[in-house]
Amino acid sequence: MSLPIVSRPFALALAAVALLVPPARAQAPASSPAAAAAAAAPRAAALDTPIVRGLYVNRWASQSTKRMAQLVAMCDRTEANALVIDMKDEFGLNYQSANPAIQRNAGNAGTVRNLKALLDTLKAHKILAIARIVVFKDSVTARVNPQWTIRKQDGSIWRDHKGLAWVNPNNHELWQYNLGVAEELVKLGFREIQFDYIRFPEPYKSLPVQVFPGADNTPKPQVIANFLKEARARINPLGVRVTADIFGLVTTIPGALEVAQQWETLAPVTDVLLPMVYPSHYPRGAFGAARPNAEPYLVVHSAIKRARERNLKLGITGRTAVRPWIQAFTLGKPEYTANEVKEQLRAVYDAGYEGWVLWSPGSKYEPFLAALSAETTPKAK
Numbered sequence: 001m002s003l004p005i006v007s008r009p010f011a012l013a014l015a016a017v018a019l020l021v022p023p024a025r026a027q028a029p030a031s032s033p034a035a036a037a038a039a040a041a042p043r044a045a046a047l048d049t050p051i052v053r054g055l056y057v058n059r060w061a062s063q064s065t066k067r068m069a070q071l072v073a074m075c076d077r078t079e080a081n082a083l084v085i086d087m088k089d090e091f092g093l094n095y096q097s098a099n100p101a102i103q104r105n106a107g108n109a110g111t112v113r114n115l116k117a118l119l120d121t122l123k124a125h126k127i128l129a130i131a132r133i134v135v136f137k138d139s140v141t142a143r144v145n146p147q148w149t150i151r152k153q154d155g156s157i158w159r160d161h162k163g164l165a166w167v168n169p170n171n172h173e174l175w176q177y178n179l180g181v182a183e184e185l186v187k188l189g190f191r192e193i194q195f196d197y198i199r200f201p202e203p204y205k206s207l208p209v210q211v212f213p214g215a216d217n218t219p220k221p222q223v224i225a226n227f228l229k230e231a232r233a234r235i236n237p238l239g240v241r242v243t244a245d246i247f248g249l250v251t252t253i254p255g256a257l258e259v260a261q262q263w264e265t266l267a268p269v270t271d272v273l274l275p276m277v278y279p280s281h282y283p284r285g286a287f288g289a290a291r292p293n294a295e296p297y298l299v300v301h302s303a304i305k306r307a308r309e310r311n312l313k314l315g316i317t318g319r320t321a322v323r324p325w326i327q328a329f330t331l332g333k334p335e336y337t338a339n340e341v342k343e344q345l346r347a348v349y350d351a352g353y354e355g356w357v358l359w360s361p362g363s364k365y366e367p368f369l370a371a372l373s374a375e376t377t378p379k380a381k
Contacts, residue, residue: 050320052192052272060363063111072127082130092140096115097184130243148173152210195244199224220260241272247261248275248277248278268316274324275303280332296341297344304351338369
């Protein structure tokens, strides 16, 4: 991937508390959004979407004709039947927009040269094309549209620990820009829109207080949910799913993370949620594991089992409504091989779900292909 792994950190300060909550207590209180969940979802929650088992493709891999041919061949030989392709990330757009208002936010990191030909190839090989769109951590859009940024109390632009500006989740002009990108990608041929960084930035005490121009009294988790609801209202009628990437901790913590992600708020307003349940990102002691990274089955099964329990309480019974990100990289010990990936996939099926996406920051999957079956068949228990 074009991003280092550490760019998608868990809120570790919350982890110890969140993971110690017994499952019986990790449910939404009566006043939570869960009470209105069924009414909020415009789809029939019990309906399954097709099984999706994917590979993540960063912008650099997608711009390489040779690498894309290799990834297509991997899908042809295995059960992987989808590619999640960076189309808008922290570096800007990864395609040539026909809309001048969108193109001005392109950035300078290049684009896929002939995207239509690539999408035609994926369709011919029966590979689902999924467009990954980074929403609120968008330094390119922040630079071009400073009026859309989060501010400090003195009115200047707020920046994170890396000096990057974030755009303001409360800004509805920003919403329209991102939804315009999504609609354009659907017209080009993508069959699923996957929103990432669909959250507020961490409010670290070591950084200035964040000020959100235009914010009203809407709770932050509801701001995120409202964006996704509008996205589905515009994208679903085109025959395309709207999905969202979230922190793995969201499956276990009963309330909302400080970044405003909460299970009961997000699950009813998306077609699929994709929690990032990488074992290496959980703290010592999580789920009773002294070294979570060495317990890939335990960590993934525990996290996804909890997600299924919470979905069932919301009336969301489909076996494809949760599609976790799977760790296909090494961060610390032990080294991750096909065996560790296979254990994570087994955990997903045992927890009751069918889909997954492998995450390799460099989009390098050759070491893990032995973990994959040859055919995409149902396996959930």
